Structures are given as C-alpha cells and as structure tokens.
Amino acid sequence: MNKQALIDTRRRISPFVHNTPVFTSHLLDDLAGAKLSFKCENFQKMGAFKMRGATNAIMQLSKDQQERGVVTHSSGNFAQALSLAARNLGVTAYIVMPNNAPKVKKDAVLGYGGLITLCEPTIKAREQAAANLVAEKGATFIHPSNDLNVILGNATVAMELLEVHPDLNFLISPVGGGGLIAGTALAAHYFAPQCLVIGGEPMAVDDAFRSLQSGQIETNLTTHTIADGLRTQLGDINFPILQQHLDHIIRVEEDDIVSAMRLIWERLKIVVEPSSAVAFAAVLKNKAYFKDKKVGIILSGGNVDLDTLKFS
Amino acid sequence: MNKQALIDTRRRISPFVHNTPVFTSHLLDDLAGAKLSFKCENFQKMGAFKMRGATNAIMQLSKDQQERGVVTHSSGNFAQALSLAARNLGVTAYIVMPNNAPKVKKDAVLGYGGLITLCEPTIKAREQAAANLVAEKGATFIHPSNDLNVILGNATVAMELLEVHPDLNFLISPVGGGGLIAGTALAAHYFAPQCLVIGGEPMAVDDAFRSLQSGQIETNLTTHTIADGLRTQLGDINFPILQQHLDHIIRVEEDDIVSAMRLIWERLKIVVEPSSAVAFAAVLKNKAYFKDKKVGIILSGGNVDLDTLKFS
CATH class of the missing domain: 3.40.50.1100 (Rossmann fold)
Structure with missing residues (x-):
C-alpha cells in the first residue's frame, strides 16, 4: 500500500465512475457552526460509492x-x-x-x-x-468491504473531495462494513496529512466503535437501525487500516439520523439514504468539537425505498 | 419587449441567483425515448425559480x-x-x-x-x-406571475438552459399563474427560434389550456391537485405572451404527476416539488410526439413538506 496505488486506482476507474459534485449550504453551515462540504455519492452511477x-x-x-x-x-x-x-x-x-x-x-x-x-x-x-x-x-x-481493491476504489471518493478542498480539517464518513471509512482514511493519510478522519456509526450497531476500543473485531447483537447499509461488521483487511489511520468514531442515535437526513433532503434538495446521513448527524451532535472547522462529509448513497419512507 | 431586455435582465440579476445545474440520465432517456435535459431550479436560492x-x-x-x-x-x-x-x-x-x-x-x-x-x-x-x-x-x-419584470426574471431559467443546450427541439415548463411559461416562451423566441415551447398543466386546474382555446382568461373551478404551485390562473400580462409564443399545453392526471415525481426522486436523486414533475409527466404521456427529440424540462422548485409526503 502506497500513495501511488491510490493514484493508479483513480486513473484506472475514472472512465467508469462519476467525479461526483460537492455541495455546500450557508444555511447548514450556520446550523452546524462549521464550514461543510458534502461529497454527493448519491449521484454516483447506480446511486452509491460502492x-x-x-x-x-x-x-x-x-x-x-x-x-x-x-x-x-x-x-x-x-x-x-x-x-x-x-x-x-x-x-x-x-x-x-x-x-x-x-x-x-x-x-x-x-x-x-x-x-x-x-x-x-x-x-x-x-x-x-x-x-x-x-x-x-x-x-x-469479491467481498463488499473487506477487500483491498474495493477499499482502494472507495478511497477515490475522498481523493476527489480533497482535490477540490485540500485544506479540510476533518473528513467524516459513515462506518458499516468498513470499506468506505478505510478508503477515506487512506486517502487522507496520503493526500491531506493535516486532516483527521472520523467515522459516524449508529449507536444500535456500534461494532466498529467497540472494535477500536477492544482491539479486536466485535460483532453486532442487533441490526435495529434505519441506516440499513451500516448493519455489517468490520473485516481483517479494513480493521488494521482503521486502527492505524482513523482518529475516532462518533456514535449517533436513530433520531439524530432521521433529523440529519431530513435536513439534507430539505436544504440540499437531494435524496440520500439513511446511512448517508449518519456522518452529518455526527457533526451536528458534536458542534463544539467542529466549531469553525472545515469539514468534508461523505454522502455515501441515495438508494431509498420511497414506499416505506416516513419522516414523522 | 426585445432580446436586449432579456440579456439585460440576466446580467442584472446574476449576482443574486444561482446558474443552476442541468442534469441528465441515460435511464430516464431510455424510459422517455428522448434526450432529456433537466434544468434544476430546485437548487435555486430559496428552492425555486421564483x-x-x-x-x-x-x-x-x-x-x-x-x-x-x-x-x-x-x-x-x-x-x-x-x-x-x-x-x-x-x-x-x-x-x-x-x-x-x-x-x-x-x-x-x-x-x-x-x-x-x-x-x-x-x-x-x-x-x-x-x-x-x-x-x-x-x-x-408585486404580483407573483402577472408582472413583466417578474416574467423577464423567470426567462433567465430557459436562457441558461439554452446556453448549455442551444439545439433543443422542445422546452417544457409547468403552467400555473403563467409567469414561468411566459418567460420560457420569450427566451425560446429570442434565443432558440427552432425550439417549440410547451406547457404542462394538471387536468384538475386546466385554466390555461382552456384559456388558449377560448381566447380569454378562464378560471379554475377547483384546486384539487397535488401540484400546489399550479392552482393559480393566468393574468392579462402573461396571457398574450402565451397566445403568441406558446405552441400548446399538455394536460396530465394526478397519477401521472406522482409517477413522474417519483422517477425524478429515484433516478435523478433530487428533491422536487409536485409542480416540478408536471412538465416531465407531460413528456412521458406523449412519448410518440417527443420520440428521439432533444427536450429541455424545467424543474421549477424543490420545496416540499416531508411530513405529508406519501408516494403510495
């Protein structure tokens, strides 16, 4: 693993994926008390970073x-x-x-x-x-998240975001199986060493938070979260990357996730899936920590079932 | 009214409004059998072209x-x-x-x-x-739609879209009070004379369709449409513009509007209000007419009440 591997990966896959847009909102900046940049992987082909x-x-x-x-x-x-x-x-x-x-x-x-x-x-x-x-x-x-080439591909999300905003203080992405957050951590390590990488994880499936505490891969006892993309657990390939390069994980409650998702839909006018809102929820829950900082938030995808969607 | 008035208007307001993005989708093109360009006024400041x-x-x-x-x-x-x-x-x-x-x-x-x-x-x-x-x-x-300066401001939506896609065969926007469609018609008249302008209107509030038939401003008997932005009627300033420059109006049923809105949310991953979906619904209802044509669709806004939203 080295910087060149990430550069090669980006060049390799670029004909087949979108360089997705980065959205900003004065209103959400005011609400969070920070300068937010949202990387919109909901606009990726098939609707997600995967x-x-x-x-x-x-x-x-x-x-x-x-x-x-x-x-x-x-x-x-x-x-x-x-x-x-x-x-x-x-x-x-x-x-x-x-x-x-x-x-x-x-x-x-x-x-x-x-x-x-x-x-x-x-x-x-x-x-x-x-x-x-x-x-x-x-x-x-091919494993969805515990595969080095999958992780390298996922790292291109943060690489693109850092190309537009090289001076981010923080990069935050949701934590599920660990493939996206591991790629994000590698990208920051090689391309923005000043930037701390933080994970957002639902409290109900906080296996990664507990894994980082215990030093071994923990499992979830339930899968009771609206963030259905984050119910999986870490693997032996992505876990060491997180141990080395992730700053910490912020856990959020289900209500926090729904509120954050609603703000994204209402203010950015884009459709994101619940898993995507977890990273933004983590920022809103820790406003003092992120105050006046430049924060990159990865919106992982936009595949929702409108039939079952309910905000209230 | 002349071409220069539109050019001056665009220069005048440009520091205060977004030049909104134009979205495309291979999947929606396949579905419609036409080449679609969606002008995303849901991303406009305060969420609408107004x-x-x-x-x-x-x-x-x-x-x-x-x-x-x-x-x-x-x-x-x-x-x-x-x-x-x-x-x-x-x-x-x-x-x-x-x-x-x-x-x-x-x-x-x-x-x-x-x-x-x-x-x-x-x-x-x-x-x-x-x-x-x-x-x-x-x-x-200041009237929301029956005011020449309002109409000129609204014309800048189509001007921006035609700048990106000057060779459109059709431009379609929703018809409510007539301010947006009148501006759209003027923009096409001056900047894309080959481009036919068509209105999309809910069947339940088809006052504009009937006005063009009768030659006088007609009223709506009910306001029973999900497209709450389109319940108003034409005025004496925008009606003559429509009589002169609008090709025709396509009326759509409530189910057509909800289906079109759903497709936009699911496929473009953006939040648009029901009124916005009326123009796209008009295309889907008349596929043979638009077959293989280049069609510009104006998505007028994205202010929805998520509490009352239901797709099924």
Missing part, C-alpha cells in the same frame, strides 16, 4: 479471471454495484441474495445484468451458495 | 420605491422569494398570508426577513390587506 470499489476489484482481476466472472452475496448496494461494474467491463456477475429480499432490490440487480442465485436468508446459506458458484463457475468472490 | 422574477422586479424599482418596500400576497414560494430577494437588496418585504397558512411556510418567510400580515383566507381579504400596505407604507405591490 460502484467505485466494485469497478476497481473487477479491473484488477486477470483476463482469465474476468472471463470466468465474479460473485458476491449482498442484498444491498454492492449487489447492484458489482452487477453494473461487471456489465460495463464485459464480465458476468453472479449475485447471491436471500429469498426474502425485496422485489425492488432483485429488479435492480437484474436491471444491471446481474445473475441472481436465491438462497435461504441465513449467513451460512449465502456463504454456501457463493462457494458453490466459485466452485462451479470458477468465478472470483 | 427567486429570479422577485429579484428582477425589485431591482427595476426606483431608489425611492425601494426605500418604501414591496408587498405581495402569497402563501407559497413567491412569498419566500420576495422576502429573500428584498433582504439581499436591502429592501423591506411585506407579505400578506392567510391566517390558516401552515406554520412551516410562515416560518420560512420570517426566516428570510419578510414582515407578515395575516388576513382571512379569502381573495378579497388578502387583496384588501395588500392594498392597505400599499396605502400605509407606500410600498409597491
């Missing part, structure tokens, strides 16, 4: 590996990201999904050309189904 | 008039637009609102520095209250 890591991971495979396809298990954004990234690169994507996954998520994967294998909704069943595809098709398994 | 007309109307007053303030009656976007535009220009804005206006709308006006006068929720009461302010304060009444 397009970056998926693209990079596939591009780093050998021609031979690419011909045999890629496989992952996910019912969320990574399933869609791998499907679209694979299609863009002429590669077959096999997606293992639980048989109780919402139709809208299955349709999205199919729309991007992914081939779905349904399984029972247990971790064991989905790992078995993925292993079968690896064995039968010779496909390469 | 900021443009309000700013221009105030700037065209004499110094003496400006010192005595401006007045309007509105419970919607124009009340906020006039308040903010006035504050930006150091002018006092008196806003007449019905006493049953939602608190969120009153708070928005107050937040932009407008001085509210409450009245009974009848047309007669609000006209009387506005007349009183004109008499007492010497303030100048």
Whole structure:
C-alpha cells in the first residue's frame, strides 16, 4: 500500500465512475457552526460509492479471471454495484441474495445484468451458495468491504473531495462494513496529512466503535437501525487500516439520523439514504468539537425505498 | 419587449441567483425515448425559480420605491422569494398570508426577513390587506406571475438552459399563474427560434389550456391537485405572451404527476416539488410526439413538506 496505488486506482476507474459534485449550504453551515462540504455519492452511477470499489476489484482481476466472472452475496448496494461494474467491463456477475429480499432490490440487480442465485436468508446459506458458484463457475468472490481493491476504489471518493478542498480539517464518513471509512482514511493519510478522519456509526450497531476500543473485531447483537447499509461488521483487511489511520468514531442515535437526513433532503434538495446521513448527524451532535472547522462529509448513497419512507 | 431586455435582465440579476445545474440520465432517456435535459431550479436560492422574477422586479424599482418596500400576497414560494430577494437588496418585504397558512411556510418567510400580515383566507381579504400596505407604507405591490419584470426574471431559467443546450427541439415548463411559461416562451423566441415551447398543466386546474382555446382568461373551478404551485390562473400580462409564443399545453392526471415525481426522486436523486414533475409527466404521456427529440424540462422548485409526503 502506497500513495501511488491510490493514484493508479483513480486513473484506472475514472472512465467508469462519476467525479461526483460537492455541495455546500450557508444555511447548514450556520446550523452546524462549521464550514461543510458534502461529497454527493448519491449521484454516483447506480446511486452509491460502492460502484467505485466494485469497478476497481473487477479491473484488477486477470483476463482469465474476468472471463470466468465474479460473485458476491449482498442484498444491498454492492449487489447492484458489482452487477453494473461487471456489465460495463464485459464480465458476468453472479449475485447471491436471500429469498426474502425485496422485489425492488432483485429488479435492480437484474436491471444491471446481474445473475441472481436465491438462497435461504441465513449467513451460512449465502456463504454456501457463493462457494458453490466459485466452485462451479470458477468465478472470483469479491467481498463488499473487506477487500483491498474495493477499499482502494472507495478511497477515490475522498481523493476527489480533497482535490477540490485540500485544506479540510476533518473528513467524516459513515462506518458499516468498513470499506468506505478505510478508503477515506487512506486517502487522507496520503493526500491531506493535516486532516483527521472520523467515522459516524449508529449507536444500535456500534461494532466498529467497540472494535477500536477492544482491539479486536466485535460483532453486532442487533441490526435495529434505519441506516440499513451500516448493519455489517468490520473485516481483517479494513480493521488494521482503521486502527492505524482513523482518529475516532462518533456514535449517533436513530433520531439524530432521521433529523440529519431530513435536513439534507430539505436544504440540499437531494435524496440520500439513511446511512448517508449518519456522518452529518455526527457533526451536528458534536458542534463544539467542529466549531469553525472545515469539514468534508461523505454522502455515501441515495438508494431509498420511497414506499416505506416516513419522516414523522 | 426585445432580446436586449432579456440579456439585460440576466446580467442584472446574476449576482443574486444561482446558474443552476442541468442534469441528465441515460435511464430516464431510455424510459422517455428522448434526450432529456433537466434544468434544476430546485437548487435555486430559496428552492425555486421564483427567486429570479422577485429579484428582477425589485431591482427595476426606483431608489425611492425601494426605500418604501414591496408587498405581495402569497402563501407559497413567491412569498419566500420576495422576502429573500428584498433582504439581499436591502429592501423591506411585506407579505400578506392567510391566517390558516401552515406554520412551516410562515416560518420560512420570517426566516428570510419578510414582515407578515395575516388576513382571512379569502381573495378579497388578502387583496384588501395588500392594498392597505400599499396605502400605509407606500410600498409597491408585486404580483407573483402577472408582472413583466417578474416574467423577464423567470426567462433567465430557459436562457441558461439554452446556453448549455442551444439545439433543443422542445422546452417544457409547468403552467400555473403563467409567469414561468411566459418567460420560457420569450427566451425560446429570442434565443432558440427552432425550439417549440410547451406547457404542462394538471387536468384538475386546466385554466390555461382552456384559456388558449377560448381566447380569454378562464378560471379554475377547483384546486384539487397535488401540484400546489399550479392552482393559480393566468393574468392579462402573461396571457398574450402565451397566445403568441406558446405552441400548446399538455394536460396530465394526478397519477401521472406522482409517477413522474417519483422517477425524478429515484433516478435523478433530487428533491422536487409536485409542480416540478408536471412538465416531465407531460413528456412521458406523449412519448410518440417527443420520440428521439432533444427536450429541455424545467424543474421549477424543490420545496416540499416531508411530513405529508406519501408516494403510495
């Protein structure tokens, strides 16, 4: 891992991803008492930053590996990201999904050309189904967050933001499986050493916060958070990066997340998913700490189910 | 009225308004069978195009008039637009609102520095209250849509869009009080004579459609549309412009509006108000007519009440 690897990654994937816009708002600055820059990955292709890591991971495979396809298990954004990234690169994507996954998520994967294998909704069943595809098709398994090439791809979010605002005091991104925050931490380490990287995590699934305290990867006892992209846990590849380069994690309550999401929708006029609002919620909860600082906030994605959305 | 008046207007107001971005989507292009360019006035200051007309109307007053303030009656976007535009220009804005206006709308006006006068929720009461302010304060009444300087300010939306996409075949904007569509029609007339201008109007409040048929200004019998910005009727200043320069109006049902709004939220990942979706709904309802054409769609604003929002 070195600075050049990040530069190479950005050059590699740039034809296949958007350099997403950075939004600002005087009103939200006044509210937070800080100078905020929002990196809008909700406008990324397929609607989330995961397009970056998926693209990079596939591009780093050998021609031979690419011909045999890629496989992952996910019912969320990574399933869609791998499907679209694979299609863009002429590669077959096999997606293992639980048989109780919402139709809208299955349709999205199919729309991007992914081939779905349904399984029972247990971790064991989905790992078995993925292993079968690896064995039968010779496909390469790609983990949504605990994969170095995925992490490097995700690092390009912060690289782009730091290119526009090189003098940020803080960079904040949500913490789920650890792939985005690890990439963010690497980008700041190499391109903005003055910039502290902070994670935002829902209190209800604070495995990463506890992992950093205990020094070992902790698990979540429940998944009861509206931030459905953050229910997963860290892995052995991203955890050491966080131990080395992350300053700390701020935990937020469910009400904080909904309030922050509402402010983003109402004031920035953009659609972001609950997971995206966690980083902004962390700033609003610690105004004194961020007072008058330049803060980069990564809005990770914008895929929401409008049918179930309720703000009150 | 001439081309130079539009050019002067744009130069005059440009320090006080955003040149809003133009969004595109391959997915929505495929769905519509046309090449769509969305002009995003939801990102305009205070969240709607009305900021443009309000700013221009105030700037065209004499110094003496400006010192005595401006007045309007509105419970919607124009009340906020006039308040903010006035504050930006150091002018006092008196806003007449019905006493049953939602608190969120009153708070928005107050937040932009407008001085509210409450009245009974009848047309007669609000006209009387506005007349009183004109008499007492010497303030100048500014109509939200039936005012030439407001129309010229609104024309800058289409001017900006045509600067980016000069070769549009069609320009479509929603029709309410007629201020936006009249400005759009003037802009196309002077800057893109090849471009036909079309209005989108809810079937439930199709006064403008009927006015163009009958040759006189018609009224609405009900205001039963989700597109709350379009319940008003044309005026004697904008109607002749529409008679001369508008190609035709497409009427859409309530379901069409909600579906179009949903597509914009889900695919463009932006928050637009129902009125904004009417123009896109008109395209989706007439796919054969717009097939393979370059279509500019004006998204008029993004001020929605998330508490009452429901897609299903």
